[in-house]
Amino acid sequence: MTVAIQLLIGIGAICGVSTVLAIITVIADATIANYGDVKIRINDDKEVVVSGGRPLLGSLMEQKIFIPSACGGRGSCGLCKVKVTSDAGDYLPTELPWISEEEKKQNIRLSCQLKIKKDIAIQIPEELFNVKEYITEVASLRDLTYDIKEATLKLIEPGEIKLRAGQYIQFQVPEYELSKESIYRAYSVASQPSVTDRVELEIRLVPNGICTTYVFNHLKEGERITINGPYGEFFLRESEREIVFIAGGSGMAPIKAILYDMREKGIKRKATYFFGARAVKDLFLVEEMRELESSLEGFTFIPALSEPSESDRWEGETGLITEVLDRHIGTGDDTEAYLCGSPGMIDASVKVLTEKGIPEELIYYDKFA
Amino acid sequence: MSQGIAFYAIFFAAIFTNNILLTNYLGMCSFLAVSREVKTSTGLGMAVVFVMTVTSVLNWLAYRYILLPLDLTYLRYIVFIVIIAAFVQLLEMIIERVSDTLYSALGIFLPLITVNCAILGVSLFMVIRKYTLLQSFFYGLGSGIGWALAIIAMAGIRQKMAKARIPKGLAGAGITLIIAGIMALAFMGFSGMIKIT
Numbered sequence: 001m002t003v004a005i006q007l008l009i010g011i012g013a014i015c016g017v018s019t020v021l022a023i024i025t026v027i028a029d030a031t032i033a034n035y036g037d038v039k040i041r042i043n044d045d046k047e048v049v050v051s052g053g054r055p056l057l058g059s060l061m062e063q064k065i066f067i068p069s070a071c072g073g074r075g076s077c078g079l080c081k082v083k084v085t086s087d088a089g090d091y092l093p094t095e096l097p098w099i100s101e102e103e104k105k106q107n108i109r110l111s112c113q114l115k116i117k118k119d120i121a122i123q124i125p126e127e128l129f130n131v132k133e134y135i136t137e138v139a140s141l142r143d144l145t146y147d148i149k150e151a152t153l154k155l156i157e158p159g160e161i162k163l164r165a166g167q168y169i170q171f172q173v174p175e176y177e178l179s180k181e182s183i184y185r186a187y188s189v190a191s192q193p194s195v196t197d198r199v200e201l202e203i204r205l206v207p208n209g210i211c212t213t214y215v216f217n218h219l220k221e222g223e224r225i226t227i228n229g230p231y232g233e234f235f236l237r238e239s240e241r242e243i244v245f246i247a248g249g250s251g252m253a254p255i256k257a258i259l260y261d262m263r264e265k266g267i268k269r270k271a272t273y274f275f276g277a278r279a280v281k282d283l284f285l286v287e288e289m290r291e292l293e294s295s296l297e298g299f300t301f302i303p304a305l306s307e308p309s310e311s312d313r314w315e316g317e318t319g320l321i322t323e324v325l326d327r328h329i330g331t332g333d334d335t336e337a338y339l340c341g342s343p344g345m346i347d348a349s350v351k352v353l354t355e356k357g358i359p360e361e362l363i364y365y366d367k368f369a
Numbered sequence: 370m371s372q373g374i375a376f377y378a379i380f381f382a383a384i385f386t387n388n389i390l391l392t393n394y395l396g397m398c399s400f401l402a403v404s405r406e407v408k409t410s411t412g413l414g415m416a417v418v419f420v421m422t423v424t425s426v427l428n429w430l431a432y433r434y435i436l437l438p439l440d441l442t443y444l445r446y447i448v449f450i451v452i453i454a455a456f457v458q459l460l461e462m463i464i465e466r467v468s469d470t471l472y473s474a475l476g477i478f479l480p481l482i483t484v485n486c487a488i489l490g491v492s493l494f495m496v497i498r499k500y501t502l503l504q505s506f507f508y509g510l511g512s513g514i515g516w517a518l519a520i521i522a523m524a525g526i527r528q529k530m531a532k533a534r535i536p537k538g539l540a541g542a543g544i545t546l547i548i549a550g551i552m553a554l555a556f557m558g559f560s561g562m563i564k565i566t
Contacts, residue, residue: 006440013441017431017448021455033462053465089469092477093409113477115465 041121057111065129073112082111086121130162133228138221144284147205148250149215152198153225160196163189165261166254169199169229173211176218185211190253192260204250234366243271244337246349251340254366259292268297275303276321280312322348331357339365376507382563383511389487390519391553396487400520401545410524414517416478421491424453425509428492429502449492457483487516
């Protein structure tokens, strides 16, 4: 009997103490720690409202904006850095081990440690903000050459994509006879950024390639395809330098997007586009490029064939792309180069370009491995 | 009995002769983790001083007026921990609200010491040694200062050590533990000067 009473008193005391403390904490949380709603302004074009007083990382996550982080917000991995453009108070001691002097000048903060108590403005890489999964529908399929197809995917959900000219997306290939599970393959987007309701892809048939075989043999208009993106650092850098574009095969896609984007934005830098192919049957979009020559000031299109056949009656440039480059490009370091194509073509071209004096850091490329 | 010991004796003993970190080896995890820089160690040390002092008083009151009358002293572990945790959380909220500077200097460390065993240790020792409220207050304050002193000294050594060539296998926690041991030896030189139990 006394044991039972002892037990009851014990339980009562613990419950009593805990309840009192819990009540105090709850009241404090609702009053002292209540900062109301705060606004997060992202990249100057989007605003989200979250409840204040909590770390930036978690608040962004709630809004489906995912800053890469490995430790889950304990301040031990130092990955979740975010640039803050409004006043957010001084650095906390828990941030300092991860922030370099250079980053301090730019006001880069560790988002898992920075608690937002008032409105804040931040800058995050566009791609973080933008990478999404899109449900699309195949709007059209068109043969560009005997082995390159243009696929236009109309965006269903979400209905709009925001990307930079030259970036790529990942195309989800559903399971079929060549693959037991769905896989992803990356393709550059050929349509320019002002086209937001669809993406155009240029896909070249690779013998036994899982994705290309699917696109050539199975894909039909009206079919639903899932893509995600955009990704990639292959886009036109801002400068006044002369530009050299080099592409082969479906490497046309990102260059085409960049060229149309330049025309829309009125960028009139001197630009030369070398397009390498074997014979006339491998050339495509030539008329579009010729049209660009007249509508985009400073632009020249130079297709080059390595093995033109007799019947081609080819009067343009012949030879390997490297030979053509060597003939046309003068020496000097005031040029930027953008390359897209097979690794072999890129490596050979980069060699020629550096010999001509173009600094390696001004040569940008997307390799199709 | 401890009734007779003057509060200032307990205060100094807690700092030097019976330093909670170096003689009891309590509160080691944050001692090892946050002793890289003097500046951050000072912040953590101050947080520990404050929390230890206040929680020893709060826990003394809870012990004297709740646990003893109800004959529930065996529940002291649970009750002490809950009180410490609630106090630390409340303190963090208040500091964060009141001052960004104070939060940056002190508040940020509070979650680290919620479960610091040195703080619970102080509350338990004061009960075992049957200290009065005044004695408990100074015991908490002294232990906190002693802990802060140890971690700041360690941070000073580690800052110098950052430039030293330490054998690879000993770098980091290894050499820190060895240094802590040597520091403890040095503090042992004070032992026996003041009797506090």
